[in-house]
Every structure is written in C-alpha cells, then in structure tokens.
C-alpha cells in the first residue's frame with residue numbers, strides 16, 4: 001500500500017484521477033465535459049465537427065428551424081422564397097404560408113449575422129486575418145450559398161432584397177465581384193425565380209448573382225460565367241426526364257452530361273431541381289447518376305437522407 005501511495009505521489013496523481021484512469025477513456029471524456037473546462041471551449045464552436053457538403057436545401061424555410069437545421073447537416077446552400085408585400089420581404093412557399101414574423105430578415109439575414117459574428121471573433125489572434133470566416137468551423141473558406149427565389153415581381157423585389165442584405169454587406173460577409181475581380185466571402189447570395197437578369201448584370205459592384213438557366217448556357221446573348229452566375233439550374237423532369245426506375249436511356253444520359261459539361265466548361269456549378277422524391281431507391285439512383293456525372297449540387301428536400309447518402 002505504501003509503495004502504491006508513493007507511486008501515486010510520484011506521478012502527481014490523485015486517487016480520483018487513478019479511479020478515472022481505471023474507468024477508461026469514456027469516463028475521462030465525461031468528466032472533462034462535465035467540468036466546463038476552458039480547454040474545451042473556443043469561439044467558432046457553433047458548427048464544430050460538422051462537415052460541409054454540396055447539398056442544396058430546397059425550400060429551406062420548410063425545415064423545423066430554417067437555416068439552422070440545414071447547417072446542422074452540413075448543407076452549404078439554402079433557398080428562401082421571398083414575397084415583397086407592403087414593403088416587407090416575407091418568406092414562404094405560397095401566400096397562405098406567410099406570417100408577419102417570418103421575414104427574410106428574421107429567418108435568414110439576422111441569424112446569419114449572428115452566426116458569422118461568432119465565427120469571426122475580434123482578438124489578438126485574428127488581427128491579421130484578411131478574409132472573414134464562413135459558417136463552417138471545419139472549413140472556414142467554404143461560403144454559404146443563399147438562393148433568393150423571388151416570387152413577386154422581380155424588378156420591384158430586387159431592390160428591397162439588396163437592402164435587406166445590408167447587415168451582411170456592411171460587415172464584409174458578401175462575396176463580391178468588383179473591378180473585374182471576384183472576392184469570395186462568407187455568403188454567396190444568388191437570385192432565382194423572378195430575379196431580373198438585366199438588373200443583376202448592371203450591379204457594380206455585384207454582390208448578388210443570378211441563377212443561370214442550365215439548359216440555355218449556349219445562348220450567346222449572355223456571356224454566362226461565374227462572375228454573373230456561380231450556379232446554373234434546371235428542372236430535372238423537363239431536361240432529363242428519367243424517373244430513376246430501371247436504367248437511364250442514352251438520350252437522357254447524354255442530355256444530363258451535356259448540361260453538366262456546358263456548365264463545367266464555364267466554371268459554373270450545376271443543379272437539377274424537381275428530381276423524384278419517391279420511391280427512395282429511385283431518388284437515390286438519380287442522385288448517384290447525377291454525382292457520378294459531375295453535377296455539383298444535390299438538390300434535396302430530405303436533408304438527413306442527402307447528408308448520409
């Protein structure tokens with residue numbers, strides 16, 4: 001017993017620590033977690049251990065908690081349908097879903113400002129940092145893509161959307177194209193739906209981009225490139241048409257690869273929406289064919305399934 005006590009003293013261990021050591025690593029972890037030790041705490045912990053994935057949260061405001069549920073699965077693109085009514089931008093799928101409390105500001109802009117302020121602590125360690133961190137603790141250079149699907153008249157809706165983004169813009173959190181150079185930041189804001197192309201083209205500096213038509217990139221009237229359109233999208237049912245059952249036809253596959261490659265050649269990321277949801281194995285067959293052929297975004301409603309795919 002004396003020998004044992006001497007050994008313990010020599011190692012500088014308390015009996016409690018020895019008991020912990022015997023209980024194994026699980027108990028040590030539990031004890032540290034319960035201790036609220038400062039060695040386990042750091043500012044950008046909000047998304048600790050979450051791996052970002054190229055998944056687009058289609059109609060993100062349908063999730064239990066808009067934005068945050070998507071982030072919890074590592075989803076790097078979210079979509080908000082916005083309606084400009086009575087000088088306010090409401091978020092919802094259709095008019096019957098709108099409420100005074102669910103606005104673009106309350107569901108997306110303010111939560112993003114709050115998260116990004118947390119991910120960008122101002123202290124002696126960050127003094128020399130030139131670019132803000134994004135929302136991901138594990139990959140601070142990956143931006144969050146914010147797709148704004150304008151449901152009301154585009155010409156009338158764009159100016160208030162640009163205004164609404166001010167809190168992010170003022171803090172340098174918006175990716176921006178200016179004087180021929182693209183500067184990536186924490187958020188990449190892109191208009192879709194009724195977003196007016198000419199008004200977006202005219203923005204200078206441009207910190208709001210345009211979701212290009214994936215099946216129309218060869219149209220020479222517009223020079224589609226990532227400084228205007230970092231993403232191009234299309235309706236999968238119309239452009240490819242496969243239901244995910246059996247084998248994809250040669251014609252369907254050649255459409256799929258042509259559209260993806262058209263986008264890739266321009267440095268644009270492709271997204272196919274309106275892919276079948278069910279049967280689940282058909283949905284997964286389509287996801288597999290899309291990713292195997294180079295589609296960038298997986299457009300998903302079931303984020304948990306997509307994140308584990």
Ligand SMILES: *[C@@H]1O[C@H](CO)[C@@H](O)[C@H](O)[C@H]1NC(C)=O
Pocket residue numbers: 036037038041
């Ligand atoms: C845990 O520690 C932090 C600071 O490191 C402190 O702000 C917080 O109040 C502590 N929580 C508890 C439950 O002790």
Ligand SMILES: *[C@@H]1O[C@H](CO)[C@@H](O)[C@H](O)[C@H]1NC(C)=O
Pocket residue numbers: 085086
């Ligand atoms: C819009 O404003 C008008 C006038 O204040 C009001 O009567 C109407 O109920 C408002 N509509 C909505 C959807 O808030």
Ligand SMILES: *[C@@H]1O[C@H](CO)[C@@H](O)[C@H](O)[C@H]1NC(C)=O
Pocket residue numbers: 215238239240241251252255
């Ligand atoms: C291929 O794409 C074109 C242009 O979008 C479309 O008209 C055609 O129906 C598509 N073919 C198939 C097999 O889906």
